[in-house]
Amino acid sequence: MTIYDVAARAGVGIATVSRALRGSAPVSDATRAKVLAAVAELGFRPSHAGTSLAARTHAANGIVFPDLSGPYYAEVLLGYEETASRLGRSVLVLATHGRDDPESSVRDLARRVDGLVLLGRTVPDHVIEELTAFGLPVVVVARPEVGAADSIRADGLSAARALGEHLAGHGFRRIAFLGSPEESPDVAERWRGVREGLGKHGIEPTVTPCLFDEASGTRVAAALLAGPERPDALVCANDEIALGAIVAAEEVGLRVGVDVAITGWDDVMAARHARPALTTVRQPMRTLGALAAEVLDQRITGHRTTPRHESLATDLVVRDSCGTHP
Amino acid sequence: MTIYDVAARAGVGIATVSRALRGSAPVSDATRAKVLAAVAELGFRPSHAGTSLAARTHAANGIVFPDLSGPYYAEVLLGYEETASRLGRSVLVLATHGRDDPESSVRDLARRVDGLVLLGRTVPDHVIEELTAFGLPVVVVARPEVGAADSIRADGLSAARALGEHLAGHGFRRIAFLGSPEESPDVAERWRGVREGLGKHGIEPTVTPCLFDEASGTRVAAALLAGPERPDALVCANDEIALGAIVAAEEVGLRVGVDVAITGWDDVMAARHARPALTTVRQPMRTLGALAAEVLDQRITGHRTTPRHESLATDLVVRDSCGTHP
DNA sequence: TCCTCACATGAAAGCGCTTCCTACGGACCC
């Protein structure tokens, strides 16, 4: 079932079929009707490979995740897919997690899409620079600006400041931050904001490195809470750490929100169902994904040629884990 | 940067380059070395469209979700992507949720992949039958067998029976099932199992239709708990409904696990962080995805031509929301 | 020494589409 069959059925040339279908050049109404009738009768759908080869376009976007576990990325993907498909593009996903050669995987992916969205620390900067230099539109999400790539991020600074001030207002003084600022710019920003917010009240928080999962949260929090200078507030770099920390606090008999405040980041579903409910920061993840698709589309279609850098606001969500409220 | 450039650089014909790269025919060691050197120097990577057109293959799999929200599907996708990419295939995702014409979207997707995985009720049976009749390998997940498609599911029957018996053992007698069995075979299976488990103890549960989200869970549970014959156990078709039901119970001052038991299904992250922690059923979602990729690959490569139908075991996870345990 | 054969290689024909270039009419103008 090729364009030749349709052309033969409609009694026209293949060029005309192509034009009628794509609207790339004027076709008389009568001819268009004949073509469309033939297409319908034959159930013709253009071969993607053929189109792709001839038109040098893929009608597809890629999206690269460090990994897909956790609710965070799923939401981003959802927003991305929704918008991309509305713009007529398919979505190819790639998770670099646990992959032997992420760079090569990303390069391969780059050969079959018109543009690429990269989330976080998936590949080194030089790979991104190469891709953009090659002319491929790239959008980085939750990652510092690099090369000619567009970038989108959630601005955590003001929310982190607000969080710091809020904790100080509750009277907490010995604040520990759980997370590794040097490993991720996002975490660094949160750390900085919290520090600034607390600084206004003359409080100097400490920082303890921690991986992004529950088990690490439990382990690190347990060590801190059993230590000599027990903190009275644990500010965690994400919700999973915080949920793990709540477990640790409960295990040593501390009342979360009373004896020790615990806060997270991301507002995953578990955050509002935890007891006490977790104070956290909500990120517009679906919007992040949708915006990435849009920004990428502008580049692909050539509607824009200068880099665009967007920053989305985040919201502090105060619940009970940072102290009960009147 | 095409195969011609490589051929010129290596001083051979393009056919030889193709053979050397794909191993489709013998090439002398010396020639192969020359070709590989040229490839490395030029940084050549074959055009996907070209390969795809000539070889009539896409080296890509599709996966179609009803929607991507919720932790459930993200895990399936993760397992799928991991295995598919290990098998050398890219993954194209499509979420039919909120789409004006899911059938057409799926058909379009089908034109650019070598095989397709469909989750749940994304498109009508006749579409699947068409696709398989056309020769496209299709695997359905969490959906009844259809046409020549392979199928993979999680067996919820025995876990549901166990759940029913467990609740009866706790002494609960007025059991309400929240979910719509007629809308989904999965839910029907859970309903049936719970009913059978309770039936052994002479208990006849009721069923109340409910959508798959928290808000619906809260609404339906609130109505039931305020009704004339207040149930003492709510068996929910998934965790989100159950988490919503917990909220409803708390709002009317009932102690979950004491005054009313509440159970879910899926074991999402929030289930173990809820207080009381949610009794639920764990499904091997990542394995489901990985198995789908493998089963699909066997069909694509032609290693298998007869349909395969797999059923994976699920586990009852007993926590505190169904009554405290000694 | 000549012939056969296996093996390695190149030329060329597609794969299904887009698009440039050319050709054909009919309408319009002088």
Place this chain on the structure above:
DNA sequence: GGGTCCGTAGGAAGCGCTTTCATGTGAGGA
């Protein structure tokens, strides 16, 4: 009524690759 121009349509080239078919080369046998 003849020439010009515009709108429409077809022929054919080419996108980058795979693969068939034909050819050349050296090793081995007679």
